[in-house]
Amino acid sequence: MELPVVNLKVILLVHWLLTTWGCIVFSGPYAWANFTILALGVWAVAQRDSLDAIGMFLGGLLATIFLDIVHISIFYPRSSLSDTGRFSAGMAILSLLLKPFSCCLVYHMHRERGGVLPFHTDFPGPQEHSAYQTIDSPEAPADPFAGPEGRNQATSRGY
Template structure:
């Protein structure tokens, strides 16, 4: 299924607006979680070629789906809800409903930037190829940029 091209800035603007309105009712942890993820989204906009930025934004969106479910279900005001409170709660819920769609669109952008087909999270993914790394017990130690030329086997003249 081919997704329509959507600008990352548009996704950020929609979620920023809905989060701002959602903070009318849900403040504290709701605001911190969502605005932190939106900051990662700004990083993903600024670094157009960065796979790290878009993958962190994507994983943050996924995490905030679960956090929003918990926070809305715990802190939803059941008594004395004004029209403003209903509006704020509705916007927070609308943001939550739109996040899976945003995740699909951001995942598509992640793939366009060169990300892998499957997200490898921590210990669940395959280990990285480390054959190019120098082992700790190798006879040649790494060059210390702070060491003098004498310690690297070079001689100094004129001192």
């Protein structure tokens, strides 16, 4: 299964718009959680090569799925909901429904940047291993702190 190529900016724009509309009814913690994660997404756009940025954005999206379920289920207004309130709640729920798909797309971007998850997964998609260097490669230095002079730079600097 091949995932569609979607720009990270489009994912951010869609979730920003849906979150903004969702904040009409759900404010406070809902807004803080979602806009904080969107800020991490802006960081991931600004630093295209950063694994930390895209990884934190992915982890934040996963966390807000849980937080949104809890927040919407607790604070959903059950009586006297106006048309604006129904629209706002619908946009918050639509954002929640789109987040798993967004997570799949962001995970694919994470893999393209060279990131791996800390556990084994058989997530669909190509796996490129040709860029890895073997452990017993002769190019690998014996001491990772050794400088061009061959002495340990960590101990010579007082670390």
